[in-house]
Amino acid sequence: MKNPRPNSTIKLGEWLITFFIRAAGYVSILYVTLIILFLLREGLPAFKNVDLSSLFGEVWYPIEGYYSIWPLLFGSITVTIGAAVIAIPLGVGTAVFISELAPPWAKEILKPLVEVLAGLPSVVLGFFGILVLSPFLRQALNLPTGLTAFTGSLLLGWSAIPTIVSVAEDALNTVPRTYREGAQALGTTQWQTIWGVTVPAARSGIITAVMLGIGRVIGETMAVMMVTGNAPVLPEGLNAFFLPIRTMTATIASEMGEVAQGSIHYQVLFLVGIILFFLSLVINVVSFMVSSRRMKRTERLLS
Amino acid sequence: MDKICIENLTVRYSDGAESLKNINLSIPEKTITVIFGPAGGGKSTLLRTLNRLNDLGDVAELSGSVIMNGVNLLDRQTDVIGLRRKIGMVFSRPVTLPLTIFQNVSYGLEVAGERRKPVLQNAVESALKQAALWDEVYDRLQDPANALSGGQQQRLCIARTLALKPEVLMLDEPTSALDPLSTAKIEGLLMDLKNELTVILAPHNTQQAARLAEYAAFFLQGELVEEGDGTQMFMKPRKKKTQDYIMGRFG
Numbered sequence: 001m002k003n004p005r006p007n008s009t010i011k012l013g014e015w016l017i018t019f020f021i022r023a024a025g026y027v028s029i030l031y032v033t034l035i036i037l038f039l040l041r042e043g044l045p046a047f048k049n050v051d052l053s054s055l056f057g058e059v060w061y062p063i064e065g066y067y068s069i070w071p072l073l074f075g076s077i078t079v080t081i082g083a084a085v086i087a088i089p090l091g092v093g094t095a096v097f098i099s100e101l102a103p104p105w106a107k108e109i110l111k112p113l114v115e116v117l118a119g120l121p122s123v124v125l126g127f128f129g130i131l132v133l134s135p136f137l138r139q140a141l142n143l144p145t146g147l148t149a150f151t152g153s154l155l156l157g158w159s160a161i162p163t164i165v166s167v168a169e170d171a172l173n174t175v176p177r178t179y180r181e182g183a184q185a186l187g188t189t190q191w192q193t194i195w196g197v198t199v200p201a202a203r204s205g206i207i208t209a210v211m212l213g214i215g216r217v218i219g220e221t222m223a224v225m226m227v228t229g230n231a232p233v234l235p236e237g238l239n240a241f242f243l244p245i246r247t248m249t250a251t252i253a254s255e256m257g258e259v260a261q262g263s264i265h266y267q268v269l270f271l272v273g274i275i276l277f278f279l280s281l282v283i284n285v286v287s288f289m290v291s292s293r294r295m296k297r298t299e300r301l302l303s
Numbered sequence: 304m305d306k307i308c309i310e311n312l313t314v315r316y317s318d319g320a321e322s323l324k325n326i327n328l329s330i331p332e333k334t335i336t337v338i339f340g341p342a343g344g345g346k347s348t349l350l351r352t353l354n355r356l357n358d359l360g361d362v363a364e365l366s367g368s369v370i371m372n373g374v375n376l377l378d379r380q381t382d383v384i385g386l387r388r389k390i391g392m393v394f395s396r397p398v399t400l401p402l403t404i405f406q407n408v409s410y411g412l413e414v415a416g417e418r419r420k421p422v423l424q425n426a427v428e429s430a431l432k433q434a435a436l437w438d439e440v441y442d443r444l445q446d447p448a449n450a451l452s453g454g455q456q457q458r459l460c461i462a463r464t465l466a467l468k469p470e471v472l473m474l475d476e477p478t479s480a481l482d483p484l485s486t487a488k489i490e491g492l493l494m495d496l497k498n499e500l501t502v503i504l505a506p507h508n509t510q511q512a513a514r515l516a517e518y519a520a521f522f523l524q525g526e527l528v529e530e531g532d533g534t535q536m537f538m539k540p541r542k543k544k545t546q547d548y549i550m551g552r553f554g
Contacts, residue, residue: 104361181356182398186411186463187388196414200401 039277043270050264055271060232060246062255067268069275071232075149075245076276079224082153082241083160083217088210090157091164095209098165099172100194111169118162126226129155134227141242147229149245155223160213167212171205172198204291211287215280218249225250248272306332306471306501307353312367314348316360323348324525326367331518335493335502337533339512340522340548346505349522350473353503354390355383371471388415391464395476395507397456399448404440407448407459411467426466433499434462435492454485458492471501479507490515509549513537521545 046055050067057068098110133154134146175198183197184190199206229244232251252269259266307330314323323345330336338346351357353369353376369376376386388411400407408427409417417423427444431437436458440451448459457477464472474493478486493502493515506512512519516533521544529536529545540546547553 178394178396178398179400181359182394182460183400183410184359185354185356185387185392185394186414187384187467188411188414189384192414196410197400 036277039270039274043267043272043274046264046267046271050268055268058234060251062259062265062268065264067264068234069248069268069272071234072246072248072251072272073275074234075228075232076218076247076249076279078149078241078245079152079156079228079247080214080217082149083156084210084214086153086157087160087164087213087217091161091209091213092168092206094161094165095168095172095206096194096199099169100198101190111166114162114165114169118166120159120162122159122220122223123226125155125159126223129223129227143242145229145244147227147244148242149228150241152224152228152245152247153241155227156217156220159220159223160217163216164209164213167209168202168206171202171209174205175201208287208291211283211290215283218276218280218283221247221249221253225253230254248276252276304332305329306371308370309349310368310370312349312352312369313364314345314352314357314362315364317363318361322525323352326527328520328527328530330501330503332501333497333499334517335497335504335515335533336518336520337512337516338503338505338520338522339509339516340528341553343524344522345525346522347475348525350392350475350503350505352377353471353473354387354392355381356387356392358383388467389469390471390473391467391469393457393460393464393472393474393477395479397453397460397480399451399456399459402448403445404448404451404459405444408463408466411463415467427462430462430466433465433496434458435488435495436462452485454481454488457481457485457489461489461492465496469500471503472496473503473505475505476507477504478511486511509551513549521548523548 046067054065054067055069057066058070059066060068060071094114098107098114102110129151130147134148134151136146137143137148137151137154138146179197179201180193183193188196224247228246228250230246230250231244232246233244235243235245252272255265256269259269309326309328309330312323312326312328316322326345326349338349340346348357351360352365355376357365365377367377371390374381400410402410405427408430409423412423412426417426428437428441431440436455439455440446440459448456451459457480461472461474461477478489481489490511493504496502497517504512504515506515513533516537518531519533519536520530521528521536521540521542523544529540529542531541536545537549540549
């Protein structure tokens with residue numbers, strides 16, 4: 001039988017498709033590189049134009065030329081740690097519950113529900129934070145204001161939980177049933193099986209889930225700007241957690257609209273952006289290293 | 304002497320898959336009982352009912368009784384964890400835990416609450432010897448278990464089960480993923496083990512069933528077609544269906 005299409009047409013089609021796929025790959029690499037270059041170009045001059053003593057001082061007060069990044073970094077880290085402490089145990093616990101303990105009907109309701117939660121816009125969460133959570137916290141904890149780092153941590157913790165649950169649950173689901181049965185046939189209780197076999201076998205996926213959740217918290221802007229009180233200060237002592245702060249993301253979002261392009265303030269904001277970028281980069285690289293190392297170990301196990 | 308008495312056992316899954324229909328079967332003590340038949344006949348379901356591993360699946364109907372040592376194993380009050388230590392099970396694919404060789408064998412004892420080092424060491428050594436694996440691994444007990452070959456892993460799984468000093472050892476197609484040499488080793492091992500405990504084997508082919516059966520039960524589509532002495536069953540089956548299956552006319 002004769003080939004209905006001549007060889008050259010097939011070759012051309014093949015070439016076109018490969019070309020487009022390759023182009024798509026290169027273009028996305030190019031974009032990322034350009035963004036990084038742009039960030040560096042706008043932000044690095046800050047080191048030249050701002051006194052280092054001001055950059056690493058204690059006060060963020062751009063109008064009078066105080067550009068300390070510590071209060072902002074402190075704000076971001078406080079909120080992130082607080083959110084992680086809330087989100088990791090709850091998220092992993094929920095994932096274990098859905099995957100290992102829940103009866104099938106509950107599983108079928110919970111999983112989609114969690115996924116819907118993951119799609120909740122953060123502004124909506126911010127509304128809830130301002131109108132419900134912060135007044136409640138002010139009264140319950142007898143604080144001068146309910147807009148604090150703690151409020152932000154709670155809210156961001158909640159926003160990270162669906163991400164953690166969803167990814168960790170997928171990881172637990174991929175643990176072969178034979179693992180669980182093998183352990184159970186030895187007379188382990190359900191809890192011993194979960195703790196000793198299922199969770200360790202899904203460790204790489206669970207770590208990835210946690211890192212994705214934390215990544216979401218660090219990059220979060222809207223909700224955290226609405227509920228943390230917008231105070232770029234370095235509070236002292238342990239109760240700093242219950243005082244207003246401001247994160248790096250919130251600072252960029254709220255001040256970038258008012259600065260003169262190319263001014264020192266503008267450059268410092270970009271510098272903050274660079275720091276934020278490197279923070280997320282470090283988290284991504286660490287999580288990738290951790291999960292790929294675990295992956296190799298589990299791969300060996302499964303082979 | 305019968306070890307386990309199964310009476311009027313009926314199991315049905317909610318998706319109507321593999322099931323058992325009104326099974327009556329007595330399993331003799333310190334003997335290899337072979338449960339054979341084509342896939343989907345209910346062999347695995349039977350084994351998984353005996354150690355209550357089916358509790359985890361979605362069983363729609365479970366009736367009848369399984370009596371061992373005067374107790375009905377299917378009773379709600381039965382201590383399932385203790386039961387699984389008494390009736391050990393080995394699966395078709397060797398499932399080593401992500402631990403060392405030593406820990407794989409001691410794991411069952413440790414979760415049972417045994418903490419004393421010398422006791423664990425003795426138990427691991429004797430279990431590995433019993434499973435004919437000691438000579439091959441005694442100098443690398445701290446290596447990860449997954450470094451072993453498939454046949455060694457399967458014997459490790461047997462050792463792990465034996466470490467708990469079970470009264471009954473069930474094996475669900477234990478050699479289906481193994482080469483002929485490893486298979487021969489495990490078959491020889493089972494012949495030794497039956498002097499000490501009750502062995503229930505669901506082999507993956509008829510030849511293995513014929514080689515090992517002292518007592519045999521033929522299952523077809525959830526029904527027990529024939530049971531009896533192994534040699535007699537494979538030489539002179541009473542039922543036509545059994546004969547057809549053994550001769551290879553179907554299945």
